Amino acid sequence: MQLVIEQILSWISQPWHWAFSGFMIATTMFVLLMLNKSFGMSANLRTMCSMMGGGKRASLFDFDWKTQRWNLMFMVGTAIGGFVGAHLLASPEPVQVSQATVATLAEMGISTPQTLAEGRGFLPLQIFNFGALATLQGLILIIGGGFLIGFGTRYAGGCTSGHAISGLSNLQLPSLIAVIGFFIGGLAMSYFFLPMILQL
């Protein structure tokens, strides 16, 4: 019995196939819908502003944040799930991106871990670390990047979960426009701006 459990855990710890991942994400959205909620991860940013008293300063935050406690719990759960996935169901290798990506990143001075000793392949710690906050590059990527996400997701009224998954599943044209925007910004950054920022 223990052997069976070990085998199941080892199988589930392999990186998942994209189709299974996509199915599971859709099912998460479905379960939320059946609980009369919606799948939208950036809403929590707005809720946090409301919790901090933002409702007195801007109408966007003028709502009872307690109605969003379910989403805050979901967010906390997501972090716990991250721990479970990363440490209890850890893959035997770092994230295997394509060789083309390894080369592209190398050109920008970023090394991609090939063994777990070099890293897990989730976040390039050479740029994302607390010391980097004392550098212009770090401030731009960490503070600037976060700011753009918080500003842009609320302006667009949603992020990948709200628009790319939920919105497109509901065949919403506005969500398609949002996703097009995501890619205009993402492509401009990846191809054009990021290489420059990584030179700083």
Next chain:
Amino acid sequence: MKLLKFLLLGIVFGVIMTKSEAVSWYRIQEMFHFQSFHMYGIIGSAVFFGALYVAAIKRFQWKSWTGESIQLSPKEMSIPRYLFGGTIFGLGWAMTGACPGPMYTLVGHGYWIMLVVIASAVVGTWTYGMIRHKLPH
């Protein structure tokens, strides 16, 4: 307590985000450089199955598990807010390699620097709230 199920669902989601590798900065660069099908496969299949679920809810008039009718209200069409907001978010997404879900997930991985990204995102949302009446929607 009734909120527990959302915590549990969130835990499942955090595992999905991690095992799918959608939270990997490297995977996001790979995606924006079109160097693999992986991320498109994830989003595409999520939309495929998601659309089936939504179509089933509408077709069979399913009610929520607590008996209420499920909210699937159409969004009001507009170009500026979705295009500009989306582009601004996309810029940040490619910089950090994370959108909101992944940000929370990566904190769970132990990458505490993501707490700074989240804090900065909250400031970004706050700023939007303050100036949105001046922005095209």
